[in-house]
Amino acid sequence: MAAYPVRAIVLRKTKLGETDIILTLIAADGRQIRAVAKGMRKPGSRFGGRLEPFAEVDLLVHEGRSLDVVTEAESVESCASLREDYDRSTAASVVADVADKLSADSDAEERLFGLTRATLRAMAACDVEALQRLVCGFLVKAMALHGVRPELDSCAACAAHAEGGNSFSVGSGGVLCPTCGERDPAALPFTEAGRSLLVSLLGMTMEEIANTSVPENDAREAFGLLRGFVAYHVPARLKALDFYAGMGM
Secondary structure, three states: EEEEEEEEEEEEEEEEEEEEEEEEEEEOOOEEEEEOOOOOOOOOOOOOOOOOOOEEEEEEOOOOOOOEEEEEEEEEEOOOHHHHOOOHHHHHHHHHHHHHHEOOOEEEOHHHHHHHHHHHHEEEEEOHHHHHHHHHHHHHHHHHOOOOOOOOOOOOOOOOOOOOOOOEOOOOOOOOHHHHHHHOOOOOOOOOOHHHHHHHHHOOOOHEEEEEEEHHHHHHHHHHHHHHHHHHHOOOOOOHHHHHHOOOO
């Protein structure tokens, strides 16, 4: 079997048989890789705790018939605090779940790996109060990379200037002018503060987002809107996002 080295982030673990694990990974070039870590669940496994969710690792992977096989693993960034703290773990799970659903083995998006890594590292180091805005920043940036950047300046329905608009359409993909907002019964309330926050999130790095104070009501509004936006445009159930929302975020 041919072997190849790869740097990747562990997004998910799935049990296989009695002792093996299937790893879902996002590689540094943005591809998704699913590979087996044989014997990982055995006591004293050679992989130790290096292949845990949210960890960044250097791997040696052998090509297999159906699934590739991990034969070597070295830790780059363990992000252990994301697994040890409940609030960090639930926020990081949203990042991993969305990255899992947006990545594919045949469609490399290198920037998605970089965004995922930057977000997880920021979540591992930030104050707990910053987690929700980091989730929001990741969601809006990830959707933009996915080709679904929310329209925040012009009306998403008629392309007119959206000054004075106070609603957002997840189907049309952005803010609505007052006229279109009145015509769309499914439009979500959207304040000027919420619009300004999304604009800011798109323009900041994840480290900057972690260190920027945001009013709680604005962050809550942005999260609720982005949850609906992502759910509409990603054709898969995002269980981690639903769970995070159920925590009252």
